[in-house]
Amino acid sequence: MPIRPKSFERGRALTSAAISVSQLCHWYGSGTTRRQVLQRVALEIEPGEVVLLTGPSGCGKTTLLTLVGALRQVQEGSVRLFGEELHGAGRAQRQQLRRRIGMIFQGHNLLRCLSSEQNVQMGADLLEGLGYRARRDQAREWLRAVGLGDHLDKLPHDLSGGQKQRVAIARALAAKPALLLADEPTAALDSRTGREVVDLLKRLAREQGCAVLMVTHDPRILDVADRLLRMEDGQLFSQQLQVG
Amino acid sequence: MRLSPLTALASLWRARRIPLAWLLLTRQPVRLAVALAGIAFAGILMFMQLGFRDGLFEASVTVHKLFDTDVVLLSPRTNSSIAMASFPRRRLVQTMADPDVVGITPVNWNLLLWRNPDKRTTRSILTLGFEPGDPLFIDATVSEKARLLTQLGRVLFDARSRPEFGPIEAWFKQGRTVETEVGGTRVRVAGLVSLGASFGADGNMITSRETFQRLMPGSSPGSIELGLIRLRPGADAARVAKRLQEQLPPDVTVLTKAGFEELEKTYWRTSTAIGFIFTLGAAMGFVVGCVIVYQILYSDVSDHLPEYATLMAMGYKLAGLLGVVAREGLLLAVLGYLPAYVAGQGLYALVRSGTRLPVYMDPQRAVLVFTMILVMCLGSAALAMRRLGDADPAEIF
Numbered sequence: 001m002p003i004r005p006k007s008f009e010r011g012r013a014l015t016s017a018a019i020s021v022s023q024l025c026h027w028y029g030s031g032t033t034r035r036q037v038l039q040r041v042a043l044e045i046e047p048g049e050v051v052l053l054t055g056p057s058g059c060g061k062t063t064l065l066t067l068v069g070a071l072r073q074v075q076e077g078s079v080r081l082f083g084e085e086l087h088g089a090g091r092a093q094r095q096q097l098r099r100r101i102g103m104i105f106q107g108h109n110l111l112r113c114l115s116s117e118q119n120v121q122m123g124a125d126l127l128e129g130l131g132y133r134a135r136r137d138q139a140r141e142w143l144r145a146v147g148l149g150d151h152l153d154k155l156p157h158d159l160s161g162g163q164k165q166r167v168a169i170a171r172a173l174a175a176k177p178a179l180l181l182a183d184e185p186t187a188a189l190d191s192r193t194g195r196e197v198v199d200l201l202k203r204l205a206r207e208q209g210c211a212v213l214m215v216t217h218d219p220r221i222l223d224v225a226d227r228l229l230r231m232e233d234g235q236l237f238s239q240q241l242q243v244g
Numbered sequence: 245m246r247l248s249p250l251t252a253l254a255s256l257w258r259a260r261r262i263p264l265a266w267l268l269l270t271r272q273p274v275r276l277a278v279a280l281a282g283i284a285f286a287g288i289l290m291f292m293q294l295g296f297r298d299g300l301f302e303a304s305v306t307v308h309k310l311f312d313t314d315v316v317l318l319s320p321r322t323n324s325s326i327a328m329a330s331f332p333r334r335r336l337v338q339t340m341a342d343p344d345v346v347g348i349t350p351v352n353w354n355l356l357l358w359r360n361p362d363k364r365t366t367r368s369i370l371t372l373g374f375e376p377g378d379p380l381f382i383d384a385t386v387s388e389k390a391r392l393l394t395q396l397g398r399v400l401f402d403a404r405s406r407p408e409f410g411p412i413e414a415w416f417k418q419g420r421t422v423e424t425e426v427g428g429t430r431v432r433v434a435g436l437v438s439l440g441a442s443f444g445a446d447g448n449m450i451t452s453r454e455t456f457q458r459l460m461p462g463s464s465p466g467s468i469e470l471g472l473i474r475l476r477p478g479a480d481a482a483r484v485a486k487r488l489q490e491q492l493p494p495d496v497t498v499l500t501k502a503g504f505e506e507l508e509k510t511y512w513r514t515s516t517a518i519g520f521i522f523t524l525g526a527a528m529g530f531v532v533g534c535v536i537v538y539q540i541l542y543s544d545v546s547d548h549l550p551e552y553a554t555l556m557a558m559g560y561k562l563a564g565l566l567g568v569v570a571r572e573g574l575l576l577a578v579l580g581y582l583p584a585y586v587a588g589q590g591l592y593a594l595v596r597s598g599t600r601l602p603v604y605m606d607p608q609r610a611v612l613v614f615t616m617i618l619v620m621c622l623g624s625a626a627l628a629m630r631r632l633g634d635a636d637p638a639e640i641f
Binding site: 062065066069071072092095096097098099100101103105106109111112113114118121122123125126131132133155171175183 | 257258259260261262264267268271272548550551554555556557558559560561562637638640641
């Protein structure tokens with residue numbers, strides 16, 4: 001059954017959704033080894049909404065994330081990002097779309113040879129029409145926003161796991177994304193740091209009006225979600241929020 | 245309007261980004277040092293091999309360059325300075341009929357055996373015979389000393405000959421009478437000149453044609469090995485040479501001075517393995533450099549593959565990332581060339597003092613080696629880029 005956000009029911013225009021997925025199917029392999037990982041998935045996320053996606057490993061969460069993140073070619077069904085159809089989109093179009101998507105990975109995936117400021121600026125450098133200084137200032141501001149104003153010149157090597165993940169968040173947000181995808185951002189963190197990182201992520205995404213789709217296994221952070229989705233065997237279900 | 249290049253530069257400066265290629269290289273100092281050592285090594289190898297090659301060819305015409313001449317006459321059988329065939333002297337005299345010719349100098353040229361007056365060993369020496377009154381070299385000091393040769397059995401010894409000919413210069417400067425045998429005939433050193441050893445001759449001496457006949461009893465007085473022809477100022481040597489060649493019988497070859505030098509260089513280039521050996525040496529340096537740079541860049545790209553994939557996921561173009569690898573190659577080329585150039589200069593100086601080979605850092609070779617290093621680094625970068633195709637942003641989640 002298609003999952004509809006509350007806002008949709010309030011009658012907002014369909015095109016205003018950050019993500020709009022319908023009838024999405026995906027297979028891996030070919031011939032006899034062909035295996036379906038996504039079955040007729042439908043999903044919509046509004047700007048500013050934080051949606052958490054849980055489910056057992058191997059159920060297709062990451063596949064969905066890569067499809068929505070324009071990292072993979074859509075095989076069947078429709079994925080619309082900011083109103084643009086991804087099905088049939090070429091490499092260049094997907095690359096252009098990815099500039100509007102912030103991504104936060106399980107491992108921080110920072111560039112080892114860059115300081116935290118430079119790492120964040122790699123995100124800010126994607127913005128067009130801004131001078132070098134402006135982009136650098138933005139990078140610094142974002143690092144301050146994630147509480148790392150004193151660690152501008154440190155290499156990832158010298159930062160703790162939580163700090164690295166915060167740099168990654170700053171980098172993702174520095175590109176001013178309209179959509180933020182996060183794959184288990186707290187997996188490598190202890191519970192307190194994980195909590196802090198997720199709260200920060202939510203607050204900053206809110207301020208930017210940025211939609212968030214977060215895959216997580218971590219039961220302690222489920223309450224940050226506006227909406228909770230559960231995936232099993234390639235099918236998506238809505239789940240009741242358990243606040244508390 | 246005049247400011248536009250400046251404003252263009254300023255806007256480029258404003259649009260600049262994190263110098264990723266530079267940081268990738270410099271934040272891994274050990275790898276960078278290995279890469280630069282490899283490139284510099286390859287560069288030095290190329291500098292040395294090409295330097296030796298050109299130096300040897302250049303050294304083969306040390307004496308040729310000194311002649312005061314525009315056009316020369318040679319025997320058609322002559323193909324190098326170590327085997328000069330003779331031709332009739334009257335052919336040279338005939339050229340005087342040409343309105344452009346203002347002077348001629350007949351020269352005898354042969355390699356004779358010189359006995360080291362100290363150690364009594366013999367060694368082949370290039371012997372030039374000319375009429376002491378005639379102009380021979382551009383450098384006038386030889387002509388001034390030529391009157392010393394009017395006496396039979398006197399020679400001018402080249403002080404820059406290799407030391408194997410004996411301590412002639414030292415003895416002469418001490419005021420001793422230096423006598424020795426050339427081709428079994430006694431000669432006395434009447435003076436010193438400064439010419440320089442060439443590839444075909446370790447030493448040189450100059451004497452009068454008359455003495456030359458005595459040193460080579462078999463040779464006919466009417467035959468010479470080289471005819472120098474001086475033209476009036478403004479005459480086109482190439483055209484005169486062509487005209488003379490057409491007018492003269494085919495028992496002589498007419499060449500310009502440059503053609504004479506080229507004939508000698510061509511001999512060493514084609515009749516010996518020198519050119520091949522040293523070019524091969526330079527090619528080896530190139531290949532070694534390619535392998536090193538390729539290894540370094542390939543492992544660098546491989547090590548950073550997840551990071552490149554992350555950048556692609558962030559929306560960076562593949563072309564932009566290929567550009568990063570290309571810039572790494574470019575930086576390596578420039579950074580590796582500088583030490584190679586400096587070391588090349590030093591080694592050339594060492595070679596010059598050690599072997600008297602005229603090996604200099606000529607701009608053409610400097611540019612050639614830089615081009616080779618550039619091709620080496622950018623080619624390796626292009627090959628290493630193929631690895632970037634494996635960076636799949638979908639795999640990093």
